[in-house]
Amino acid sequence: MSENQPAVTQATLVKKAAPKSDYKPADVSPQRRVQRSYAIRLWSIRHSRLLEWFYARFADTFLLLHPLWKGIGYGRVEAPVKFIEKRAKGFMFDCRMCGQCILSSTGMSCPMNCPKQLRNGPCGGVRANGNCEVEPDMPCVWVKAWEGSRNMVNGDAILNVQKPVDQSLRETSAWLRVTAQAAMAREAAKTPGASA
Numbered sequence: 440m441s442e443n444q445p446a447v448t449q450a451t452l453v454k455k456a457a458p459k460s461d462y463k464p465a466d467v468s469p470q471r472r473v474q475r476s477y478a479i480r481l482w483s484i485r486h487s488r489l490l491e492w493f494y495a496r497f498a499d500t501f502l503l504l505h506p507l508w509k510g511i512g513y514g515r516v517e518a519p520v521k522f523i524e525k526r527a528k529g530f531m532f533d534c535r536m537c538g539q540c541i542l543s544s545t546g547m548s549c550p551m552n553c554p555k556q557l558r559n560g561p562c563g564g565v566r567a568n569g570n571c572e573v574e575p576d577m578p579c580v581w582v583k584a585w586e587g588s589r590n591m592v593n594g595d596a597i598l599n600v601q602k603p604v605d606q607s608l609r610e611t612s613a614w615l616r617v618t619a620q621a622a623m624a625r626e627a628a629k630t631p632g633a634s635a
């Protein structure tokens with residue numbers, strides 16, 4: 440192949456092999472998908488240990504601020520926190536705001552980017568090159584999750600079985616939910632028998 444020739448991508452090969460049909464979905468094509476870049480997402484996975492350390496401090500700080508969130512009202516702070524969370528995690532992880540974040544258990548690879556939204560490991564369709572069967576030029580989020588988890592201190596959390604996605608939590612703040620739950624657990628620990 441000459442240097443000036445464009446590289447043949449997986450997506451192009453898949454399109455050529457697909458059966459011909461008069462129906463061509465307008466907004467879903469391998470060509471559109473191939474234009475996506477996964478550079479930042481992959482950077483986050485490569486630096487999963489650093490992000491694990493950072494997130495632990497971040498979560499502690501958020502928990503320290505629990506009296507503030509409670510004083511203002513969790514409901515009132517939700518919109519601005521969600522605004523920041525959506526943009527920060529969208530940039531770093533291509534977050535889909537499922538509201539029940541498991542990045543710490545998946546090597547900092549967001550499982551909601553799996554086209555099948557699998558939360559407990561890959562399907563049987565991972566390509567030989569480690570890419571997704573639905574998005575041929577996208578590295579399988581679960582292959583990457585395993586790689587990312589191997590760098591992390593608590594990387595074996597990837598072996599935990601995750602609950603199915605609760606769609607009613609979509610577009611809510613995982614940061615606030617985790618903080619409120621941690622605060623409640625802390626209160627319960629201080630008052631033995633309170634949860635009985």
Ligand code: SF4
Nearest residue numbers: 534535536537540549
């Ligand atoms: S697991 Fe959910 S909250 Fe976490 S990055 Fe993925 S979509 Fe966002």
